[in-house]
Amino acid sequence: MRKILKTKVAYILFIIVFAFTTIAGCSGSEDDIKETVTDNNVTDSDVSLSSDDETIDGEHITEDESNVSGENVADDEQSETTGADTASDSTVTSGTGGGESETTSSKLSDESGGADLTEELQTTKKQENTTTKRQESTTTKKQENTTQKQTQQETTTKKQSSSTSNSSNSTLSAAEQMAKKIVDGIIKSGMSDFEKAITIHDWLTYNIDYDFTFTHYYEEETLRDRTGVCQGYALVYKMMCEMAGLEAGYVTGTGTNGSGQTESHAWNQVKIDGKWYNVDVTWDDPAAPGKSFNDHTANGYDYFLISDARIQKDHKPTSSRQTCPSDYDARAILKYSANSGVNPNVAYAENATDLSTAISKFVAAGKTSMTLWYYDTTVTQDKMWEVLNKMLKAAPCAVKTNPSYPPVNGVTKYILTLPSSAEWNSIPIVTSKEALAELVNKNFAAGTTTFDVRFEPASGVIDFAGANYAYRFSYYPSYYNNEKCVLLTIVPA
Numbered sequence: 001m002r003k004i005l006k007t008k009v010a011y012i013l014f015i016i017v018f019a020f021t022t023i024a025g026c027s028g029s030e031d032d033i034k035e036t037v038t039d040n041n042v043t044d045s046d047v048s049l050s051s052d053d054e055t056i057d058g059e060h061i062t063e064d065e066s067n068v069s070g071e072n073v074a075d076d077e078q079s080e081t082t083g084a085d086t087a088s089d090s091t092v093t094s095g096t097g098g099g100e101s102e103t104t105s106s107k108l109s110d111e112s113g114g115a116d117l118t119e120e121l122q123t124t125k126k127q128e129n130t131t132t133k134r135q136e137s138t139t140t141k142k143q144e145n146t147t148q149k150q151t152q153q154e155t156t157t158k159k160q161s162s163s164t165s166n167s168s169n170s171t172l173s174a175a176e177q178m179a180k181k182i183v184d185g186i187i188k189s190g191m192s193d194f195e196k197a198i199t200i201h202d203w204l205t206y207n208i209d210y211d212f213t214f215t216h217y218y219e220e221e222t223l224r225d226r227t228g229v230c231q232g233y234a235l236v237y238k239m240m241c242e243m244a245g246l247e248a249g250y251v252t253g254t255g256t257n258g259s260g261q262t263e264s265h266a267w268n269q270v271k272i273d274g275k276w277y278n279v280d281v282t283w284d285d286p287a288a289p290g291k292s293f294n295d296h297t298a299n300g301y302d303y304f305l306i307s308d309a310r311i312q313k314d315h316k317p318t319s320s321r322q323t324c325p326s327d328y329d330a331r332a333i334l335k336y337s338a339n340s341g342v343n344p345n346v347a348y349a350e351n352a353t354d355l356s357t358a359i360s361k362f363v364a365a366g367k368t369s370m371t372l373w374y375y376d377t378t379v380t381q382d383k384m385w386e387v388l389n390k391m392l393k394a395a396p397c398a399v400k401t402n403p404s405y406p407p408v409n410g411v412t413k414y415i416l417t418l419p420s421s422a423e424w425n426s427i428p429i430v431t432s433k434e435a436l437a438e439l440v441n442k443n444f445a446a447g448t449t450t451f452d453v454r455f456e457p458a459s460g461v462i463d464f465a466g467a468n469y470a471y472r473f474s475y476y477p478s479y480y481n482n483e484k485c486v487l488l489t490i491v492p493a
Helices: 002-027 030-039 063-088 098-166 174-186 193-207 219-225 230-243 330-340 352-364 381-392 421-425 433-445
Strands: 248-256 262-272 275-279 304-306 315-317 346-349 369-375 399-401 405-408 411-417 450-455 471-476 485-492
Touching (some): 174 219, 174 230, 193 230, 193 330, 219 230, 230 248, 230 262, 330 346, 330 369, 346 352, 352 381, 369 381, 381 411, 433 450
Antiparallel strands (some): 248 262, 248 315, 275 304, 369 411
16 A cells, blocks of 8 residues: 555656646756656656556556556546646646656657747747838838938029029129129139229229219119219229129228318228238219219329328328238339220320320221320429420321320329311411411401411421511410421410
């Protein structure tokens, strides 16, 4: 009986170990089960069964005992197995022997654990693949969205750039639009700083008139109506210079004119090749009320690119300004002016040959007037006419002089008229004193007191005795053509 109980205890222990292993699931293994059984002192010999009888500790059990024992053990085993199955949700079929049952348990444990592990690995891999695909999809979408946004931004930028290019003037004020149009038309690629500064200066002096209504002070109205006061001239000059890429300043203060009157005034400074110079466009375009501005005979460069020493003779600045230590080369200014084409009536000469060449060009072009810039630092005001008379002897045709301007900084400006051939031929010719006396008497009788006379050959001063007449007359050359023509004025005695 003791042996039977021992056998039952062994089976119960085996069932408990089996159930524990089953519950452990995939974490268990065949080696673990063997180790557990060994730890409980149960061996294969302890549970070895045969088909006919059972041998426990080397003793035989009768068939009846075997049947009773088998039934009881089977019932207990079924009960324990059912409990184990309920706990582990597994179905286990009892074997005929301990070894077979142990092997079955190991296989079940391995199969169950392996299946679960495989399923978990597959699930994990599916989840990883799904996550990877989602990440890749998200990344791809983000990249696509980024690319799309970049494309949209590039398109927007191009549109904005195109819009800016097509409507660049829309961001400019009305004055800036007018100034830019002028600058784009007169400033050429490759121009030096000096050429830009003088070109803008000349455009203003030949296109803007001084405003004697004193109502045009700012850029827009000065450019729109082509008239302005000194402030208008100076503000426009600064704006146009800066548009041409020059540094320019605006200076305010006072100016004292030729009549000794001092008044508020504005002018400029401009940087040429790293040096600053003063510029007064207004005073280079002098005017008086009622003066016609179309001839521009008074336009000059007396206040263009000059030093502080020169401009402060009649200008007193009150605003901050740059230091201008020297004058620009006057010869370079005059030569550029004569060749720029801004004023087609300007010529430049340093000697009689230069003058003769200039006059020939003007006559060939059909011009009847010219402004002569004569550069000679030795000429003084009392010598200016003498110098001109000597030069005019080389003139290829008759030249008439109008009011001219005294030397300033080595430059004398002469205003000359070139009569046409018809005008020259219309002047009466005398060849003797008798012919001259007849002409004088005729004009006196007609009440004509002033007239021109040509006489040939040109032989010095006219010698005419007026003792037998009721008048006298004076004369001086009116057309210089090797002293062939004089202007006579009859004066009653």
